[in-house]
Amino acid sequence: xxxxxxxxxxxxVGFTILFSCNTATRKERPYAILKIYGNNASRAGNLxxxxxxxxxxxxxxxxxxxxxDDADWLYLDSWVWTYHQTKDSKQGTLRFLDADSLLFVNGExxxxxxxxxxxxxxLLSNMDSLTMSQLSLLEIQDFELDSCLNWLKALxxxxxxxxxxxxxSDSANMHNTEALLSLFSPVxxxxxxxxxxxxxxxxxxxxxTLWLNVEGDSIFVSPALPKLPNLKQLRISGNDRIDSCVLTxxxxxxxxxxxxxxxxxxxxxxxxxxxxxxxxxxxxxxxxVSIADSEVLAHAPTLEKIxxxxxLLFTKLxxxxxxxxxxxxxxQRFDNIIGSNSNLEVIEMMKPEYIxxxxxxxxxxxLTALTIVEADTTNMQPLFTMHxxxxxSVSQKNNTSDSLRRQLSTALPNTLVVANDGFCLGSGWxxxxxxxxxxxLIAAVKRNNRRAC
Numbered sequence: 001x002x003x004x005x006x007x008x009x010x011x012x013v014g015f016t017i018l019f020s021c022n023t024a025t026r027k028e029r030p031y032a033i034l035k036i037y038g039n040n041a042s043r044a045g046n047l048x049x050x051x052x053x054x055x056x057x058x059x060x061x062x063x064x065x066x067x068x069d070d071a072d073w074l075y076l077d078s079w080v081w082t083y084h085q086t087k088d089s090k091q092g093t094l095r096f097l098d099a100d101s102l103l104f105v106n107g108e109x110x111x112x113x114x115x116x117x118x119x120x121x122x123l124l125s126n127m128d129s130l131t132m133s134q135l136s137l138l139e140i141q142d143f144e145l146d147s148c149l150n151w152l153k154a155l156x157x158x159x160x161x162x163x164x165x166x167x168x169s170d171s172a173n174m175h176n177t178e179a180l181l182s183l184f185s186p187v188x189x190x191x192x193x194x195x196x197x198x199x200x201x202x203x204x205x206x207x208x209t210l211w212l213n214v215e216g217d218s219i220f221v222s223p224a225l226p227k228l229p230n231l232k233q234l235r236i237s238g239n240d241r242i243d244s245c246v247l248t249x250x251x252x253x254x255x256x257x258x259x260x261x262x263x264x265x266x267x268x269x270x271x272x273x274x275x276x277x278x279x280x281x282x283x284x285x286x287x288x289v290s291i292a293d294s295e296v297l298a299h300a301p302t303l304e305k306i307x308x309x310x311x312l313l314f315t316k317l318x319x320x321x322x323x324x325x326x327x328x329x330x331x332q333r334f335d336n337i338i339g340s341n342s343n344l345e346v347i348e349m350m351k352p353e354y355i356x357x358x359x360x361x362x363x364x365x366x367l368t369a370l371t372i373v374e375a376d377t378t379n380m381q382p383l384f385t386m387h388x389x390x391x392x393s394v395s396q397k398n399n400t401s402d403s404l405r406r407q408l409s410t411a412l413p414n415t416l417v418v419a420n421d422g423f424c425l426g427s428g429w430x431x432x433x434x435x436x437x438x439x440x441l442i443a444a445v446k447r448n449n450r451r452a453c
Contacts (some may be wrong), residue, residue: 269290
């Protein structure tokens with residue numbers, strides 16, 4: 001009896017220590033609140049967290065405000081760039097300069113865009129090893145590989161894990177893709193592949209974040225990805241030729257360790273168990289994907305963030321930290337979720353035309369960031385008493401919005417109050433961020449101070 005008691009106490013102590021460690025880990029990794037300064041009339045967004053449903057305006061003197069976590073992909077004007085919390089922000093501040101073919105962050109050259117229209121030969125040939133080691137992004141567009149092959153080999157020797165982003169593939173660019181994947185071992189990879197070419201990823205054993213753009217036919221059934229033991233974040237999207245997509249269990253059957261899944265722009269897409277193999281799903285983004293509530297809620301114990309364009313039938317998720325409320329969310333639904341998830345830290349509201357009252361937010365003691373996009377009917381008065389907020393982002397629409405932000409900044413002196421712009425959603429909208437078309441998107445956005453929905 002005494003022996004059994006000792007064993008029972010030992011198990012109890014072990015469980016307590018394990019639980020305490022897990023709890024501590026969560027508390028030790030709070031989201032970062034970033035001030036981001038850019039070029040004149042620039043925009044910044046968090047592709048990983050927000051699927052670019054909105055952006056925040058910035059300039060050299062006026063910052064954008066974003067919530068971010070380690071290894072998030074940030075949208076900086078015409079660039080998609082990986083943020084690393086420990087080395088990239090100085091007291092929560094990023095300053096970037098988009099110089100077409102070059103990206104500077106906090107005064108350092110961090111990204112290079114290879115395109116035959118940019119004459120980078122002298123810059124590359126004179127680049128020292130320290131600068132090459134500090135580079136974090138190589139964006140590959142239409143260019144002659146042989147024109148800088150020696151520099152690429154030197155870069156791969158010094159900085160093999162640099163992030164690689166490839167433009168949409170075709171027969172000409174596929175050679176570049178295969179050649180560069182044989183040279184580098186990217187930790188973050190954005191690549192366009194046909195389903196029959198998924199096997200090319202088998203050698204990318206070190207990849208942590210993968211944006212896979214499917215160059216498929218009109219009907220796409222997901223094959224299995226090769227085993228990628230370090231893969232934690234998967235984003236899968238499609239081209240405008242895909243009319244329908246079936247996401248099966250096979251896709252992630254060999255990668256049960258994946259913690260973040262984002263699916264979008266896959267035509268009329270539905271899941272037949274794509275999430276079922278996963279053991280620790282922490283974050284889910286599903287835009288335009290028909291997915292059963294039961295498939296998502298099977299991961300309720302581990303889900304920390306959820307973004308869908310439809311309401312899922314849940315009220316409480318025990319570890320939910322971040323939620324994006326889709327347009328047309330009802331007042332009752334909003335209040336019920338807020339009342340049942342007291343640990344929420346980040347809330348985003350997309351066109352909350354049916355949410356008039358924000359009083360329920362006052363009960364959230366851990367809420368640090370609130371984003372409200374195009375709230376024409378919402379009573380903003382409760383915001384003036386939410387002094388615990390670190391970031392408050394409200395729409396930039398008219399002079400009334402400008403006045404509201406000024407009043408909120410005065411009432412909440414310790415809160416970063418910024419303006420946001422919502423992007424129009426539609427088939428293929430996010431595909432415009434693939435490197436080949438990113439600059440065209442930004443030019444259109446700058447021509448139209450706000451894209452009309």
